[in-house]
Amino acid sequence: IPAFDGHDILPETRAFLAQSHRLLIDGAWVDGSDVLTTRDPATGLPLCEVAIGGADEIDRAVAAARRAFDGPWSRLTAAERTALLHRFARAIEANGGLLAELDILDNGMPRFIAELTVANAVEMVDYYAGAILRIEGTTTAPPRHVSAEGEALTYTLREPVGVAGLIVPWNVPFSTFLLKAAPALAAGCTIVVKPSEETPLSALLMGQLLLDSGFPPGVVNIVNGYGAAAGARLAEHPDVDKISFTGSTATGRRIVQAATGNLKKVSLELGGKSAVVVLADADLDRAIPGVAMATFFLQGQNCMAGTRIFAADAIHDRLVEGLAAFARGLTLGHGLDPATTQGPIISDAQAAKVMGYIDAGRAAGASLVTGGVRLDRPGNFIPPTIFTDATPDMSIVREEIFGPVMTVQRLTTDDLDAIARLANDSPFGLSGSVWTTSLSAAHKLATRIRSGHVSINTHGAVGTNIPFGGYGQSGWGREFGREGIDAYLETKAVTARL
Numbered sequence: 001i002p003a004f005d006g007h008d009i010l011p012e013t014r015a016f017l018a019q020s021h022r023l024l025i026d027g028a029w030v031d032g033s034d035v036l037t038t039r040d041p042a043t044g045l046p047l048c049e050v051a052i053g054g055a056d057e058i059d060r061a062v063a064a065a066r067r068a069f070d071g072p073w074s075r076l077t078a079a080e081r082t083a084l085l086h087r088f089a090r091a092i093e094a095n096g097g098l099l100a101e102l103d104i105l106d107n108g109m110p111r112f113i114a115e116l117t118v119a120n121a122v123e124m125v126d127y128y129a130g131a132i133l134r135i136e137g138t139t140t141a142p143p144r145h146v147s148a149e150g151e152a153l154t155y156t157l158r159e160p161v162g163v164a165g166l167i168v169p170w171n172v173p174f175s176t177f178l179l180k181a182a183p184a185l186a187a188g189c190t191i192v193v194k195p196s197e198e199t200p201l202s203a204l205l206m207g208q209l210l211l212d213s214g215f216p217p218g219v220v221n222i223v224n225g226y227g228a229a230a231g232a233r234l235a236e237h238p239d240v241d242k243i244s245f246t247g248s249t250a251t252g253r254r255i256v257q258a259a260t261g262n263l264k265k266v267s268l269e270l271g272g273k274s275a276v277v278v279l280a281d282a283d284l285d286r287a288i289p290g291v292a293m294a295t296f297f298l299q300g301q302n303c304m305a306g307t308r309i310f311a312a313d314a315i316h317d318r319l320v321e322g323l324a325a326f327a328r329g330l331t332l333g334h335g336l337d338p339a340t341t342q343g344p345i346i347s348d349a350q351a352a353k354v355m356g357y358i359d360a361g362r363a364a365g366a367s368l369v370t371g372g373v374r375l376d377r378p379g380n381f382i383p384p385t386i387f388t389d390a391t392p393d394m395s396i397v398r399e400e401i402f403g404p405v406m407t408v409q410r411l412t413t414d415d416l417d418a419i420a421r422l423a424n425d426s427p428f429g430l431s432g433s434v435w436t437t438s439l440s441a442a443h444k445l446a447t448r449i450r451s452g453h454v455s456i457n458t459h460g461a462v463g464t465n466i467p468f469g470g471y472g473q474s475g476w477g478r479e480f481g482r483e484g485i486d487a488y489l490e491t492k493a494v495t496a497r498l
């Protein structure tokens with residue numbers, strides 16, 4: 001086990017890394033068909049080996065999930081499911097330090113983000129445990145031809161969709177795992193989870209905690225593996241009823257195509273290129289750190305990242321100056337170091353992709369204000385990068401970079417409809433924010449911006465009970481909140497002649 005840049009880790013993290021890591025199928029840890037080595041992106045050094053599976057292991061996991069769905073899991077009462085999920089939330093709480101360190105090591109995220117996601121995860125699992133008792137149908141007037149014959153009754157039942165395949169990315173690993181697993185289990189589905197090959201570790205701990213909490217065998221199955229093998233098989237599997245996927249728009253399209261065989265239900269949370277509008281009357285003392293972190297939070301590896309900044313002419317130069325000073329003040333380093341505010345990019349390949357965009361921005365004529373070079377040190381470090389003089393046709397403005405790259409465009413109008421048109425000039429529509437002290441301008445823009453979430457004088461202000469998802473090519477459906485559990489429920493209408 002490497003020295004993590006001189007930072008110490010908890011004894012339980014050290015013990016976890018030293019264990020053998022297998023696949024969770026039908027309540028047991030089993031061998032895979034191969035292994036992969038997962039690495040610390042801050043050092044490039046190996047962390048440990050984990051077993052991975054392909055189509056065969058996915059088939060076994062789906063069969064186990066189907067047996068559990070048809071068997072013991074469906075016989076549990078709502079109260080029993082609620083108790084299991086609350087017990088799981090307590091297990092997450094008790095293992096919070098280990099969980100945070102696994103994602104810091106595997107993903108590179110700074111400690112303050114890992115700790116935030118642990119707290120949010122506990123809240124989310126408790127929320128969905130409570131939501132089980134709020135799964136409700138309706139009563140409605142029976143059809144005319146039935147009620148004409150005498151007394152009758154029509155009501156609706158909410159039923160679990162069945163076996164759900166959950167395909168998880170690497171940017172917030174255990175948090176995204178739970179964002180899917182908690183509502184799926186609350187709804188009464190059984191699950192097969194395919195974590196990202198970049199970040200396989202925290203999902204394995206989740207599996208152990210779910211087993212320890214008493215979930216019956218087969219209810220939760222975890223198959224680490226590559227997207228093209230394990231992920232693709234899960235997406236096309238004829239006995240999977242639902243896929244929930246978070247990742248790139250390109251892979252989202254492949255998943256939709258794979259799902260057409262049995263027309264499984266599909267939820268997609270895909271890429272973004274969110275607009276951040278700073279009007280002339282914005283409180284810049286608040287806007288500068290807020291706008292900077294809209295882009296640079298999690299090194300920009302964040303689907304909600306606000307990377308297209310529109311700055312009113314009157315404040316453009318002061319805003320850019322403030323953003324550049326803030327960006328230069330961020331501390332790059334290992335996520336374990338409490339002083340770190342910016343970790344590494346997940347992989348060498350992803351860092352190369354980010355650098356490709358930076359080079360393209362320069363070549364297209366955007367002005368580099370700060371950043372723009374990969375650091376000459378181990379790990380995949382790219383400092384916060386800001387471009388001004390960006391124009392709507394540039395690839396750095398049009399495409400999701402998923403790195404710490406901000407583009408600033410100067411607004412030459414104060415007409416809100418015109419500003420909204422600029423903000424909406426994107427195939428994506430996931431998040432966005434408006435910075436102003438005008439109540440009317442803020443809410444007018446919030447209604448005109450076409451995206452699943454808009455923040456006012458803050459950015460990415462999502463939470464457990466707030467529905468989140470995309471317009472346009474940012475995806476299908478919503479996660480979090482009530483809509484998060486609806487995504488795993490079918491509605492059945494029953495009419496009874498009495």
Ligand code: TXE
Pocket residue numbers: 167168169170171194195196197225226227228230231232233235246247248249251252254255269270271272302303400401402
């Ligand atoms: O994503 P992929 P990658 C975006 C971001 C990033 C880009 C590429 O722009 O630069 O995607 O990242 C699994 N069938 N986001 O290549 O491929 C894969 O194993 C089924 C946005 O890592 O989408 C992993 O578990 N599954 C984002 C998951 O899909 C497949 C989060 C995501 O990988 C598959 C991450 C296939 N054919 C990246 N191919 C967000 N919205 O937050 C891959 N996978």
